[in-house]
Amino acid sequence: MKLVIIDYGAGNIKSIQFAFKRLGIDAVLSNNVDEIKAADKVIFPGVGEASSAMKMLQESGLDKVIPTLKQPVLGICLGMQLMCNHSEEGNTKGLGIFNVDVKKFSNSVKVPQMGWNVITDLKSDLFKGIKNKEFMYLVHSFYAENCDESIAKTGYEIEYASALLKDNFYGVQFHPEKSSLAGEQILKNFLELKTNN
Amino acid sequence: MLTKRIVPCLDIKNGRTVKGVNFVNLIDAGDPVVLAKQYADLGADELVFLDIAATLENRGTTLDMVLKVAEQVNIPFTVGGGISSVEHVDALLKCGADKVSINSSAVKRPDLINELAEKFGSQCVVVAIDAKQIDGEWFVHLAGGTIPTEIKLFDWAKEVEKRGAGEILFTSMNHDGTKAGFANEALAKLSELVNIPIIASGGAGNVQHFIDTFTLGKSDAALAASVFHFGEIPILELKQKLKENNIPVRI
Numbered sequence: 001m002k003l004v005i006i007d008y009g010a011g012n013i014k015s016i017q018f019a020f021k022r023l024g025i026d027a028v029l030s031n032n033v034d035e036i037k038a039a040d041k042v043i044f045p046g047v048g049e050a051s052s053a054m055k056m057l058q059e060s061g062l063d064k065v066i067p068t069l070k071q072p073v074l075g076i077c078l079g080m081q082l083m084c085n086h087s088e089e090g091n092t093k094g095l096g097i098f099n100v101d102v103k104k105f106s107n108s109v110k111v112p113q114m115g116w117n118v119i120t121d122l123k124s125d126l127f128k129g130i131k132n133k134e135f136m137y138l139v140h141s142f143y144a145e146n147c148d149e150s151i152a153k154t155g156y157e158i159e160y161a162s163a164l165l166k167d168n169f170y171g172v173q174f175h176p177e178k179s180s181l182a183g184e185q186i187l188k189n190f191l192e193l194k195t196n197n
Numbered sequence: 198m199l200t201k202r203i204v205p206c207l208d209i210k211n212g213r214t215v216k217g218v219n220f221v222n223l224i225d226a227g228d229p230v231v232l233a234k235q236y237a238d239l240g241a242d243e244l245v246f247l248d249i250a251a252t253l254e255n256r257g258t259t260l261d262m263v264l265k266v267a268e269q270v271n272i273p274f275t276v277g278g279g280i281s282s283v284e285h286v287d288a289l290l291k292c293g294a295d296k297v298s299i300n301s302s303a304v305k306r307p308d309l310i311n312e313l314a315e316k317f318g319s320q321c322v323v324v325a326i327d328a329k330q331i332d333g334e335w336f337v338h339l340a341g342g343t344i345p346t347e348i349k350l351f352d353w354a355k356e357v358e359k360r361g362a363g364e365i366l367f368t369s370m371n372h373d374g375t376k377a378g379f380a381n382e383a384l385a386k387l388s389e390l391v392n393i394p395i396i397a398s399g400g401a402g403n404v405q406h407f408i409d410t411f412t413l414g415k416s417d418a419a420l421a422a423s424v425f426h427f428g429e430i431p432i433l434e435l436k437q438k439l440k441e442n443n444i445p446v447r448i
């Protein structure tokens with residue numbers, strides 16, 4: 001199993017690498033196009049601001065590469081948001097993998113949403129063994145709207161898509177690497193997904 | 198529904214836990230990694246490590262500790278104490294810290310908040326505020342609450358939010374160490390004033406104090422040290438009680 005975590009300068013990737021290490025998998029950090037293409041599974045992380053993260057992707061040419069990947073890809077947090085059509089954060093055009101827009105929570109709730117909330121309406125092998133209303137750790141100010149590609153939902157101000165799936169592309173708004181045992185189970189499930197590469 | 202967070206705080210000196218901790222039979226109660234793992238298993242929602250003797254010389258030791266915690270612990274954690282530069286924060290985050298907490302350094306140079314929020318995102322910037330109520334007015338204090346300033350708590354809270362703080366950790370010097378309850382009046386006012394999460398700190402003594410700070414104090418999270426470290430309030434029991442009182446918790 002060759003697992004690559006895309007290292008394009010956005011965010012805390014060490015935690016993700018450690019989480020996989022706890023599962024017995026040595027993930028490679030890379031921004032090398034060939035290495036990413038050759039991986040069995042790819043993690044697309046991201047923490048920070050959308051437009052600057054997108055800029056970093058463009059600088060390394062990864063914005064063109066990621067949508068063409070054939071193996072299972074898991075976008076986490078901002079990574080997932082960048083896989084959408086458009087984000088209100090910095091008026092950023094996304095990679096357009098998920099046909100949905102990313103909006104900002106209004107001031108009727110505290111922003112960012114920070115802490116543990118539940119995921120419901122689970123629809124994918126990614127959630128094998130995960131019970132409905134399992135708690136996940138989230139930190140975010142922007143959210144993907146509910147849509148046909150939702151495979152999990154979470155409620156905060158409104159009900160939004162806390163996980164998305166399109167073909168081989170998975171995205172989760174929460175941080176499985178920080179979500180205790182249930183989060184580890186999701187990462188394990190991702191590792192066990194069939195590889196089409 | 199977003200749940201209220203229970204946050205044990207561990208004091209660290211030279212990479213080791215300092216305050217006595219004896220809530221379970223630990224082989225090495227001074228090992229932050231062992232403790233952190235225990236707390237994660239017992240249901241803590243996140244952890245705060247406070248480097249109480251942070252100096253330039255022992256920075257490497259702390260980074261090493263952060264790396265070890267990140268390797269082993271599967272819940273989020275914040276590191277605070279003696280952080281005053283973008284480079285230092287960069288190093289901490291690269292070692293796997295999820296958030297950093299800044300305090301005196303933010304008061305001395307408020308632009309630090311903007312710089313950190315721009316470079317790393319608001320989500321990892323916790324601004325800790327120590328304040329003391331003097332003649333009815335809350336004033337910000339520095340250096341662990343020892344040095345008073347003229348800065349008013351609520352003005353400062355507004356400013357740190359505007360500058361990009363993702364969260365405020367508020368410690369009432371009047372309540373800290375008293376075990377008589379959190380500063381709920383000030384906390385509720387803070388919560389109404391700013392639109393970022395507020396962590397209550399200082400005064401936890403019993404379960405009712407937690408219920409009060411989540412209801413009357415409108416806190417988003419509650420931090421405590423000794424009541425957890427000495428097993429006076431087992432976290433799971435606390436959460437069950439909170440749940441019985443209709444306070445949403447992860448259980």
